[in-house]
Amino acid sequence: MESANRDSADVPGLCPDCGQSGVRLYRVRATGERFWVCEECDAAWRPGADRSKFDTDLSALLPDEPNPWKAIERADGPRQVHPQQALIDLAANGELSGLWLGMHRTDALTVVDAPHAPASDRVVTAGDVSLTFEADRLVGIAVRLPLTGIRWPGLMSLSSSPRLTPAPRSEALKALQDVNVKPLPDTSPDDRTAEFQAVGRRIRLEFDQDLLSAVSASVARS
Structure with a gap:
């Protein structure tokens, strides 16, 4: 499971909690802090955590956010950004x-x-x-x-x-x-x-x- 621990944007993977292939790298819009999160079940992993087993979830990672998904954005690789x-x-x-x-x-x-x-x-x-x-x-x-x-x-x-x-x-x-x-x-x-x-x-x-x-x-x- 060596590749599951890499904190790079090009290594999505299966979620050990729900079994879906929705684990992606996200960042907090306001601070730039990065972490992995399952887009299917909200399971989350801090940088360096073993992604072969459950670490935490998005609400626990951002306890002060009433809707954590509003405060984060995908950070997995380049995206086409409109100039405005x-x-x-x-x-x-x-x-x-x-x-x-x-x-x-x-x-x-x-x-x-x-x-x-x-x-x-x-x-x-x-x-x-x-x-x-x-x-x-x-x-x-x-x-x-x-x-x-x-x-x-x-x-x-x-x-x-x-x-x-x-x-x-x-x-x-x-x-x-x-x-x-x-x-x-x-x-x-x-x-x-x-x-x-x-x-x-x-x-x-x-x-x-x-x-x-x-x-x-x-x-x-x-």
Whole structure:
């Protein structure tokens, strides 16, 4: 079983717990920490653990995550990444470098290293990222994109996830069109702004001299 202990991305294998061939290498989006996990039964193995026998499970490995699958991503080998993947992830999925719309306030503040922000603060700004909360849930993520470089706060600065960039306006708009994010009804993109909708979300892009200068995603109001 020598190959079962290799911590490289090219050695998937059978799960000793469920017998399925779903063991893959994953990483935590916010920290880059890697481990093996069975996509069928959630059995998990820490780096160096003997994958021929049960080690732990995903919930035990990430006990502070209410939904651990939301906090991790596949790390087994290269993947084709859209140049504006971070924009797509935020618009289509409400996710950005360890944050996601709907997560608990405490978890979101930990990601941006602002755990002691007063509970009365509906909007908390850290670096170039602003978070909006409602009833202890994250309902809005906004990011400024200065040409001098984005100041990513806390764990976001360590994340290996794709990064937002001041992309050309045409490139940013095409990225959202490619994943069928629809323009907000009764609006049309102009030189300064563009607003879109996805399932349960609204997305707003702002432009400065034909470059993307700010992005925000928020929970849609019914």
